[in-house]
Amino acid sequence: xxxxxxxxxxxxxxxxxxxxxxxxxxxxxxxxxxxxxxxxxxxxxxxxxxxxxxxxxxxxxxxxxxxxxxxxxxxxxxxxxxxxxxxxxxxxxxxxxxxxxxxxxxxxxxxxxxxxxxxxxxxxxxxxxxxxxxxxxxxxxxxxxxxxxxxxxxxxxxxxxxxxxxxxxxxxxxxxxxxxxxxxxxxxxxxxxxxxxxxxxxxxxxxxxxxxxxxxxxxxxxxxxxxxxxxxxxxxxxxxxxxxxxxxxxxxxxxxxxxxxxxxxxxxxxxxxxxxxxxxxxxxxx
Numbered sequence: 001x002x003x004x005x006x007x008x009x010x011x012x013x014x015x016x017x018x019x020x021x022x023x024x025x026x027x028x029x030x031x032x033x034x035x036x037x038x039x040x041x042x043x044x045x046x047x048x049x050x051x052x053x054x055x056x057x058x059x060x061x062x063x064x065x066x067x068x069x070x071x072x073x074x075x076x077x078x079x080x081x082x083x084x085x086x087x088x089x090x091x092x093x094x095x096x097x098x099x100x101x102x103x104x105x106x107x108x109x110x111x112x113x114x115x116x117x118x119x120x121x122x123x124x125x126x127x128x129x130x131x132x133x134x135x136x137x138x139x140x141x142x143x144x145x146x147x148x149x150x151x152x153x154x155x156x157x158x159x160x161x162x163x164x165x166x167x168x169x170x171x172x173x174x175x176x177x178x179x180x181x182x183x184x185x186x187x188x189x190x191x192x193x194x195x196x197x198x199x200x201x202x203x204x205x206x207x208x209x210x211x212x213x214x215x216x217x218x219x220x221x222x223x224x225x226x227x228x229x230x231x232x233x234x235x236x237x238x239x240x241x242x243x244x245x246x247x248x249x250x251x252x253x254x255x256x257x258x259x260x261x262x263x264x265x266x267x268x269x270x271x272x273x274x275x276x277x278x279x280x281x282x283x284x285x286x
Contacts, residue, residue, distance in 0.1 A: 008247035008267050009181075009217055012283050014044040014260065019099070019279070022091055024064030024084045027123035034120055036068050039084060040276055041095065042260075045283035050180030054103040055096075056280040057140065060113030060222070060253025060273035061148065062088060062132065065120050085116045085132030088277055093139040100281065108140040109179060113253040113273055114148025114187060114222035126150040126196065130157040137166050142178055144168040146187030148222045148254065149197045173207035175214045184216035189223040189254060190235055197222075201237060208241050217249065224252040224272050232257045232272070242268065 018040035028035035039062070049056065066087035096103055116129035129151045136143040143166065147153070153161070153169075161169045168176055170185025177183075186207055191198030199207070211219060225239035226232065233255045242250065246266035257272040271278070 009049065009249050010047040010267070011249070011261060011269055011271065011280065012045050012047050014042050014278065019043045020091060020095055022066065022084065022087055023068045024066055024087070025069055025120050026064040026118055027120050027125070029123060031123070034069070037064060037275075039064065039088065041088075041092065042276065042278050043099075044278055044280045046280040047283050049280070049282040052107065052179035053109055053181070054107040054281070055100070055109075057092060057108060057110045057136075057277065058113070058251050058271060058273050058280070059085070059088065059111075059277035060251070061115045061256075061275050062277075063115055063118040063150070063275075065118060083117065083129070083132050085112075085129070086135040089132070089135035089139050092277070092279065095279070100279075103281070104141075105139060106141040107179075108142075109181070109183075110136045110140050110143040110145070111183070111218065111220055111251050112136070112143065112145030113220055113251055114146050115150045115253065116148070117150055117152070124150070126152045128152060128154060128157060130154075130160065133161060133167060133169070137164065142166050142168065144170070144176070144178070144183055144185065144220070146170045146185045146220050146222050147197050148187070149189045149191070149195075152196060170220065173211055175211060175216050181218060182214070182216040183218045183220065184211045184214065185220040186211060187222055190237065205237055205241055208238065212241065212245050212248075215247075219248060219250045221250060221252040223254045224257070224274070225250075225270065227262055227270075230259075230262060232259075232262060242270070 064084035119125035224234035
């Protein structure tokens, strides 16, 4: 596959302070009950975003229930629980209206890197992320992404995503072209193949190798590479495979990096979106 740019996409700026934060609850670690958290949304700029796209949204590991469980103003029943990703999709659409009114939501590409479900009563629970995909599709042009190890789509849900215009779940390791970009995706994590969304190491790395040979512009993974010198956790075998890649933007999650962006001099950028969301718009060329 030929490259679609003479020069690659490049993140040149990510704001230090979030544009917005969304409250959510999730299961605390060590069975410590409910944890009250905030999902930050960052605005950034990117060089050489194709003209066909007004913006790029990237998010991963949206494992929460929207809100902080407040009862109604009159002391009534709490509203129905909504997955954090559903709330995020609507909040992003509102932020576009307020801060970026000239941008067309239909020309926004969404990249979801997996783990979009949670049960606040059980940490590490797995379940159906379909409502999150639907919410993003209702608000933006194309929603693409991969499954995390906690995403369990039903057969009907997979069929719906596969047949819905404007949605592309990478259920297999593939590359697609959209808006002048080659976007590749490889879901799941390295692990025992008898568990959901896990692939034995040699198979996973072989699929990753094949995708890298196709020279995509963006590669969506759920599992992050480990970059030991920088203290960034993840899988060291994925990092080994990425060593030869250049002019590539990798988006991933699964584990949290304190600093979301890692860059190499050869044009490789890795954006860890675990528990975060990013809006990227075009930066002016120098």
